[in-house]
Amino acid sequence: MTTPNRWWITGTLTTRANFHIGNGEIVPNDPRVSLDKDENGEEQYADVAAIVTDCNGKPWLPGSSLRGVLRAWFEKHAPNHIVSLFGRGDKNQEEAGKTRVCGGVYRSHAIQPSLTQESYHFDSGRLTLLEAGVAIDRVLGVASDQKLYYQEVVRPACASSRPSKSATSKNPPFKALLAALEAFNDDSLTLGAETHSGKGRMTWKCARVCGLAGEAMKQWARDAFTGKADAPIDRAQVVQIQPSTHSTAAASLDVTLKFEGLFCVNDPGSCRLGQAGEKAPQKTPMKTSMTPSWLNKQPRLDAQGRAYLPANSFRGVFRSQMERIARTLGLPKVCGEGTGITCKPLHHAKDVDNLCPVCQLMGAPGWKSLIEIGDFRQQGEAQVITQEFLAIDRFTGGGADGKKFNARAVVRPTLQGRLSLDETRLASLKDKDAALALFTHTLRDLKEGDLRFGMGTAKGYGACKAEYTVGTASIPRDLKQWAETQHGNAVTWLTKIANQSTCNTRLAWPKAPEMGCQNSSIQSHATAPNLEFHNPSHFIPAKEPNPNDPRWLSAKQRDWQSAPPISHARYTNGSFDTKQFRYSGRIVCRLRTLTPVVIGAQRTAATKSSAAVVTPYSYDENLAPDKKTPILPASSLRGLISSLVEGATNSAFRILADSQLSANDYPNKRKDLGKMHDYFSKTFGQEMLPYSPSRNRLSPADLMFGAVSDTKSIEQIQALAGRIWPGDAIGTPGGFAPEPVLLKILDSPKPPCPTLYFTSTKGFIAKKT
Template sequence: MINKCLRYRNQRHITERIIVKGTLVLDTPTCLGSGDAEGDTDLVILRDSLEDKALLMGSSIAGALRNYLRDYEYGYNTEKISVLFGGQRSEEEGEQSPLIINDAISNTIPHVELRDGVKINSITRTAEDGQKYDLELLEAGTEFNICFELLIENNREQLIRELVIVLQGLESGKISIGMKKQRGFGRCHVEEWQVWKFDLHKSDERLDWLNFEHWKLGLFSSHSIHKSIEKALDLFLDEKEDKCDRLTIEATFTLASSLLIRSGQASSNKAPDVVHLKSRRDGELQPVLSGTSLAGVLRHRAEQIVNTLHKNTTIIDEIFGVDFSKDKTKKAKASRLIVHESVIKESNDLVQNRIAIDRFTGGALHGALFNEQPVFRSDKTELKLELELRQPKPYEIGLLLLLIKDLWTGDLPVGGTSGIGRGRLQGKEAKITLASENKIWKITQISEDELLIIDNSEDLEKFVDALNEEVAA
């Protein structure tokens, strides 16, 4: 009876197999959480059970690739799913995915960064009770050996095309992995590819596939290496095929004052009480403006703008995601605004001694001497902010423009201790790109004394007018 069921069940007639290997490199700190609460931090990274190396699950890679392919092919507001990942998520009995994605282990024992965060009350601008958390992150530069295997039964051209789309997205750094991707974590790229094709109609290639060293990690020294997956699979994409509409803002700033974002870990016992957040880039620690800090500042200012215009703050939830502290019944929704982490280049570290003052006597408070080490501006100090809004509406673009204006003029400080004048930025130039209209606007300010130079400022004013109309409606 069992043999009869096996004989007549629906079998897949695989005619070709394609194996792709690559080296994935993390460009920013990445949170691959294990979900285990037992540890020194609230969220520890997932590690292999045999080796003390970081583990990147194939399911994490598959989810990121699937979302990217959906956006690329059909845009953000559709339920269509391509054939590369099988049936739709809503289907109870869908087709099995023809793409096999292996788990990946880091090439070396990982170096871990500790980050902490806290929820800020938008009214009092102070930390809320019980809302502090900390987590482990993999340092930028960590490498993983990734492996894919495509099983081709039919739809060969479509499957290979969709495989090229997702792997090219990994190659170009357009796909992020792990948690908090909308706040700059998990950015990565693939440097090298190797591809093997096996035509299972041919007996010698069937034997080659059976003898293939599937267990062997990493690239094979005896096989050709490609820098481009399009060239490796001999299929080139047209950039116009990308259906995902997005607004990107790339702005260059300098520091108008000192900046301090508290680090969750001290570099040594002799370090100041509070030091600015640093992250490893290109082998050395560099000060950064974290995406979580910048996103929190932007959200609070957006709420102030919308409340001033007497508009319901649901517009904020549509852009930044849902804030569960206000209404626990709200449906979970990820942020459509991606705020990337920025490296602060050519800055200076100086230690400041401060002391708390007794408000009653007006003298120094006993035992309240402390040191802080913020970053200060030099003649070459520069940081680039990068924001990306998926499927933007005109009034949402107008709101983002107002936020950039407040950052540009120094009216919106970032980081901590803004009450003593820290955290103010000064804009230098900005590039705004709207994919749906294929338009680019540039804003330039040569010096503080000169006026802004804006390309087609009338177009940008229309987006702000759209925000006023939305409020009026």
């Protein structure tokens, strides 16, 4: 009888990305994440998906989790050794495995928690962060109700000591086990949840290999616990046994996102809107001299304090665009649009063809995504600025009460990430060409800038274009050659797919309307007459509001779920019967300022010796005024255009404060007219008020620029994303005045006080007499 060899492997796994192995429990009311107060004014806290911990409350790597991923690797790369190393549980053929895997204890890396990590719910005792996520409604284009979640993750650069003991009679299984462990270093082997979104990436470092064989094993058995079993084998022998690093066969594509303006992925738990008498957050990330003491929105940061785009955020936008393309082309059974339109969970891999084309690529319950996506990390340095936002009341023309907030964002960052495609599983699809063509078409849209990431897409945030670099392999095996030889190009192939779908006829796209104007009506500023008159007000002729107009749509949730009239889930092309076409595209405009323009950013309070100073909005916070580039924010353009659209289309007042309304009856006492909303409801009707559960229809301006209800209702749409994505207007560098201009603050005009308008004080702007 041959005495089997005994091996003992000890090594360290170091996390290179966030890592989560859940214990199946949800921690209710975690004090690390405070939410808005409830109706009774009591503080609310988020529920958090917890990780597995040891008896000391530190993260724990279960041996069963590691054994499971090792066995999965052997099933794919070395199936002949599975029974020998891991056993089998077949009925009447049960056999114990010869590999015993022990759990790992986490220990903190040399990197210490920074201010940024502490601000983002870092727990130095548990060595964990809290990560937030939210699902986006495909039809409405906004966050789905009750779909915000938090989960606990182990931050990168934490290490786990992991001993593994295996008993085997020959070297080949042992060599294969070493090869499996080395697969951690090229991402062929990952641990935990959401590995398709970049989590669970680790680095394996073999610390010690011990072994006993032959006479040494017999001697150890006779002497019983002499310690000889811990004697390491010769290093040269380990090198000889250990195979070369395993190389992955997955196709990969390096993606560089170059943002054209501001970018921010908001962390909803780090800060929130303040209430009266409420304390400000104790700490804010990326604190600079220009950072205000109170932030409403701030970007999510990595362990190094840099902004990044989480893989889940990229995946959600990328998948949503893929679904939009598939639905527009008429591909059958694309899930995600409306109630009940979803793929069923998959229990057997052979039933993968029952999934819709998007779920086959991007994953579904029971089917892992074929496309793995990593976090997109910031490359180089990027400036961070604070932008102030203020909604304008449609009646008063001033700032709306409670509608001011600010956001901290990164200026024109460059983020880099990687997409990997599992070619082996792709080949198992029945219609792999259709799936691949859908993937490449989405890549084209990403490259052309049709996808936006992060918060504030309606305010000019998140616009970018992509650049691609082929990684370890082409996608797949030289995509360009595949497209040319098989179907000409991906667009042509998608058209063929659409022709074979359930649509009986294809709609021919009508010619876009001409948007030009006559040259004779355009005059340059230099040739304009000196006596040119500019009307200070522009009046829009309007009829009486008519909510029964067909352009007003139902605000009921069920109407949008059953047959969405204007859905973000697809590109709509209108109807050939009514000759009403809808277009998707870009409008590029050039604005010429005729009078001085000030868009305020930061404000420095006045002192006894100096006036208050409002800094104009610009990306260049640290430059002198005469060197800055003027920026007209997309939010300002959007507010201006949306207010004009409201008037031109007789739409509802999208922003109208419910303040006390009174009429001046000088010299008599002012007449009280009651609350603003009550007065407008009696005068113009309930449908003209800002969007709320009291309204039954959505006006044209709501459909174009979006709507949000302040009150929750299960019957109505809670929010609707706008269909207009403006961008910042970039001016000419050096367009600011080198010195501040002093302005006198004016009070509301009153007949007895003409001096407010006719005071002539040196150094102040005053009306000429």
